[in-house]
Amino acid sequence: MEFLSLLDVTFFLLAGFGALIGIIFGAIPGMTATMAVAVCLPLTYALGLHHGLALLLGLYVGGISGGMVPAVLLNIPGTPSSITTTFDGYPMARKGEGEKALRVCVIASVIGGLISAAVLFLFAPMLADFSIKFSYVEKFLIILLALSVIASLSSSMLVGIFSGVIGIWLSLIGDYSISDGGNGKTRLMADFMEPYLFEGFSLLPVLIGIFGISTILLEAEKGVKSELSHERVKFGKGSGFSLGLFKGRLTNLVRSSFIGTFVGMLPGVGGSAASVLAYTQEKNLARDSSQMGKGAPQGLIASESANNALTGGALIPLLSLGIPGDSTTAVLIGAFTLQGIQVGPLFIPENANTWYIMMTALVFANVVMFFLMFFAIKHIAKVVMVPKHILYPIIVMMCVVGAYAINYGIMFDVWTLLIFGILGYLIQKVGLEVAPLIIGFILGSQAEVYFVKSLESFGTLSIFFTKSPIAVVLWLLILASVAFSIAMSLKNRKRDREEQIG
Amino acid sequence: MESGLSNLLSVSIDFGTSHLLFPTIIHWIMAGLFLVILVTKVVPFLAAVKRGERTLPIVGEPMDAYRFFGTLVLIVAYFYLMDVVGNLFPYTGYGFLFVSMPFVLIMSLMYMHEWTKKAVIIAVINAIVAPGLAWFILAKLFTITLP
Numbered sequence: 001m002e003f004l005s006l007l008d009v010t011f012f013l014l015a016g017f018g019a020l021i022g023i024i025f026g027a028i029p030g031m032t033a034t035m036a037v038a039v040c041l042p043l044t045y046a047l048g049l050h051h052g053l054a055l056l057l058g059l060y061v062g063g064i065s066g067g068m069v070p071a072v073l074l075n076i077p078g079t080p081s082s083i084t085t086t087f088d089g090y091p092m093a094r095k096g097e098g099e100k101a102l103r104v105c106v107i108a109s110v111i112g113g114l115i116s117a118a119v120l121f122l123f124a125p126m127l128a129d130f131s132i133k134f135s136y137v138e139k140f141l142i143i144l145l146a147l148s149v150i151a152s153l154s155s156s157m158l159v160g161i162f163s164g165v166i167g168i169w170l171s172l173i174g175d176y177s178i179s180d181g182g183n184g185k186t187r188l189m190a191d192f193m194e195p196y197l198f199e200g201f202s203l204l205p206v207l208i209g210i211f212g213i214s215t216i217l218l219e220a221e222k223g224v225k226s227e228l229s230h231e232r233v234k235f236g237k238g239s240g241f242s243l244g245l246f247k248g249r250l251t252n253l254v255r256s257s258f259i260g261t262f263v264g265m266l267p268g269v270g271g272s273a274a275s276v277l278a279y280t281q282e283k284n285l286a287r288d289s290s291q292m293g294k295g296a297p298q299g300l301i302a303s304e305s306a307n308n309a310l311t312g313g314a315l316i317p318l319l320s321l322g323i324p325g326d327s328t329t330a331v332l333i334g335a336f337t338l339q340g341i342q343v344g345p346l347f348i349p350e351n352a353n354t355w356y357i358m359m360t361a362l363v364f365a366n367v368v369m370f371f372l373m374f375f376a377i378k379h380i381a382k383v384v385m386v387p388k389h390i391l392y393p394i395i396v397m398m399c400v401v402g403a404y405a406i407n408y409g410i411m412f413d414v415w416t417l418l419i420f421g422i423l424g425y426l427i428q429k430v431g432l433e434v435a436p437l438i439i440g441f442i443l444g445s446q447a448e449v450y451f452v453k454s455l456e457s458f459g460t461l462s463i464f465f466t467k468s469p470i471a472v473v474l475w476l477l478i479l480a481s482v483a484f485s486i487a488m489s490l491k492n493r494k495r496d497r498e499e500q501i502g
Numbered sequence: 503m504e505s506g507l508s509n510l511l512s513v514s515i516d517f518g519t520s521h522l523l524f525p526t527i528i529h530w531i532m533a534g535l536f537l538v539i540l541v542t543k544v545v546p547f548l549a550a551v552k553r554g555e556r557t558l559p560i561v562g563e564p565m566d567a568y569r570f571f572g573t574l575v576l577i578v579a580y581f582y583l584m585d586v587v588g589n590l591f592p593y594t595g596y597g598f599l600f601v602s603m604p605f606v607l608i609m610s611l612m613y614m615h616e617w618t619k620k621a622v623i624i625a626v627i628n629a630i631v632a633p634g635l636a637w638f639i640l641a642k643l644f645t646i647t648l649p
Contacts, residue, residue, distance in 0.1 A: 046640075046644030156543075158538060161535060162532075162536070169529075183521050216573065217570065221569075222566060226615070389625065393613075396577065397602050397636060400581070400598070401636065405640075405647050408647050418581060426560075447524075455523075456515050
């Protein structure tokens with residue numbers, strides 16, 4: 001219980017403040033939890049590790065939850081993961097039950113968040129304990145597995161793999177670092193770039209560019225239109241909410257929370273996959289799903305508990321293996337590095353206090369989120385009205401601060417923002433996928449070290465198959481994810497053909 | 503037979519060129535994937551474009567060119583000028599402060615669809631207060647390096 005002495009008022013205030021800012025970001029359509037974390041990063045530079053974590057986790061939880069507000073009131077998912085919340089939330093808002101719908105969402109969210117935090121607490125140390133024995137061979141295979149899972153769950157496996165490989169390629173620019181046992185020579189660049197790119201692109205400016213600047217560019221292309229179209233936000237008189245709405249919905253709630261946690265664990269799979277999966281499961285398994293899509297609370301419960309359960313789930317591979325579970329945790333990995341923390345199998349055993357502090361922050365952020373949203377939802381909902389022409393310049397400005405200060409004042413990091421902002425824009429325009437690319441970028445240079453070092457010590461490619469039983473299991477999992485993807489695409493093709501005939 | 507297979511799989515790495523091993527493999531994978539995507543996705547897509555069923559991304563889509571290119575030009579000018587002004591007053595963060603203010607204002611006005619008196623006044627106040635606050639909190643209170 002030593003960690004209790006490390007908690008102070010500032011810690012809780014920061015977690016609460018993070019949750020509030022996160023909710024606001026999540027509630028504004030087009031802004032996501034990832035962006036909230038990226039934009040607020042500079043604030044953590046001056047904070048210590050534990051205070052920084054409190055703020056970041058608050059932002060994460062708040063950002064995922066905030067998406068429900070415009071989903072219910074305006075039929076626009078505030079974050080991609082609240083897409084299924086619109087199916088039932090908006091019909092309820094149109095019937096004048098907006099506040100009731102939001103309160104159902106808030107309760108589902110907090111339960112999803114807490115269940116996933118519990119799973120994280122139990123599961124991450126176990127996984128870390130197990131993976132501590134991994135050698136470079138298994139570590140390389142884990143990364144290969146992560147990338148194949150991402151690719152197999154992308155809309156097209158080919159495009160997913162290709163995006164991931166581009167990410168790996170980008171991460172190899174620069175030197176083969178001597179500190180990792182490399183020979184210190186540079187590759188993939190011309191001589192004149194060496195002063196800027198000797199160590200490659202910095203992670204955080206890349207992420208902030210892709211998630212911050214490219215979002216602004218995509219919006220600018222569409223003319224930065226206000227999506228509100230003078231429509232009044234519908235709350236309805238009196239909330240009409242009672243806990244009775246959850247009667248008989250416990251199975252749904254728990255099932256959706258576990259689905260969310262599990263999907264969160266899979267690397268690179270966005271939040272929309274979790275809520276869509278939970279929603280369709282409820283539709284298939286519920287005794288009466290006839291009202292779903294027309295304003296049934298059960299749809300809201302499925303969607304929101306799943307998308308908040310992502311938070312705990314996505315932190316599991318991050319903290320135990322060093323592999324980010326989604327794009328927000330990808331930004332978190334950068335923030336950890338900045339605080340001098342290397343996430344991976346050794347993180348939890350060596351930083352037990354930090355681990356407990358993270359859990360405290362996560363649970364507390366969920367609680368704050370609950371109270372803020374449950375009692376102040378009417379006021380928070382007004383932020384969806386803040387005009388974009390005020391917000392966007394501020395976001396660009398904060399992106400600049402985040403990028404510039406990261407290495408204590410390097411102007412090239414600011415230009416990196418623009419390079420990757422434009423790249424992120426083009427990638428999304430031509431239909432490549434951002435999540436696999438980012439994960440490839442984060443894991444690429446480690447994959448290289450593990451791969452080359454394994455070959456240097458064993459001198460044969462067969463070591464990747466014969467090193468240990470774990471290696472064989474990992475290969476089986478890789479094959480399974482590829483087989484799953486092929487099966488899914490065949491199924492889709494068959495359905496398309498049937499639709500064309502029918 | 504077995505020795506033939508293990509010969510095939512055995513690799514010896516020259517430390518001096520080990521920095522090129524992994525990138526070379528990645529290049530081959532990238533090239534292979536690109537070819538497959540070209541044949542299975544891009545060619546059918548281009549054929550659909552030719553038939554007029556689909557449109558090319560970016561060039562074939564409607565676009566607010568004024569705001570899109572305006573944003574790009576503005577960001578480039580912002581980054582460039584921030585560095586220039588910042589070098590005039592090193593270690594003060596004034597480059598950030600003085601260049602952010604006009605940047606925030608111009609971007610606000612560019613994105614604004616209806617220029618009412620009230621909206622413009624709010625944008626002006628925002629352009630002064632937001633960078634000022636960010637500069638004060640980050641550079642002064644937290645002593646974070648700014649341009």
